Amino acid sequence: MSAAAPANFNAEEADNLEDIEKQFAVKAVQHMTTYWAILEKVRGSSLRLTKLDNEIYEHLKKDFPEFDPAATINEDEMKSKTGKERWRKFMMAYEKKIDDYNFGTIMRLNPRWENGQVETIFVPRMQFYAIEIARNKNGLNDWIYEQNNGLSTGGKTEDPK
Numbered sequence: 001m002s003a004a005a006p007a008n009f010n011a012e013e014a015d016n017l018e019d020i021e022k023q024f025a026v027k028a029v030q031h032m033t034t035y036w037a038i039l040e041k042v043r044g045s046s047l048r049l050t051k052l053d054n055e056i057y058e059h060l061k062k063d064f065p066e067f068d069p070a071a072t073i074n075e076d077e078m079k080s081k082t083g084k085e086r087w088r089k090f091m092m093a094y095e096k097k098i099d100d101y102n103f104g105t106i107m108r109l110n111p112r113w114e115n116g117q118v119e120t121i122f123v124p125r126m127q128f129y130a131i132e133i134a135r136n137k138n139g140l141n142d143w144i145y146e147q148n149n150g151l152s153t154g155g156k157t158e159d160p161k
Contacts, residue, residue, distance in 0.1 A: 024104055028122065032106040032115055035132075040148035044132075044141030050098060053133050060130045063090050069134035072110040075121050091126040101126040111140035 038047065050056065060067060063086065077083050094101045105128040106120045113119040135141050145151075 028104050028106045032120070036115060036144070039141050039144040041145070043139075043145045044136035045139040047136050047141075049129055049133055049136070052094070052097060053137075056094070056130055057133050057137055059090065059093065060134055067131075067134065069131065069138050070111060070140055073107075073121070073131070075109065078123075078127075087124075087127055090130065091124060094126050098126060098129065107131060111135045112143070 078087065091101060101124070103125045104122055105125045106115070107123050107128045108115060108120050110119070132141070
């Protein structure tokens, strides 16, 4: 589990040190590239991201019945006041169950796109897990494995540039 902040720590008054921000960015990029490398070696549809994948997937479907894992994520909607409240409620259910559930992570806006500056957004790890578990369970990331192994170009489409 993540280490707790000191009892006297006040996030509102904490310095935002550039070196710390860079370290977080490096970790997020490492996570993104590691996940991509795994998808190149294993079909997403046979991949398990956590011990709770089925629970997370069912919870996502219950709390976000309108969510389409094949669709491009609307970042403005996701990060709106209402969107943030809905996602926060969802994520807090995993506070004591998933390590680093709120750690910043890079996620593709659409499962058919490769990682790139305009194709990705920064989200809490639990959002990443929920969305990528849904994409994997629906076979939407399998094209990465297929493309890497010369099997097909599957679901890949043009990047949004």
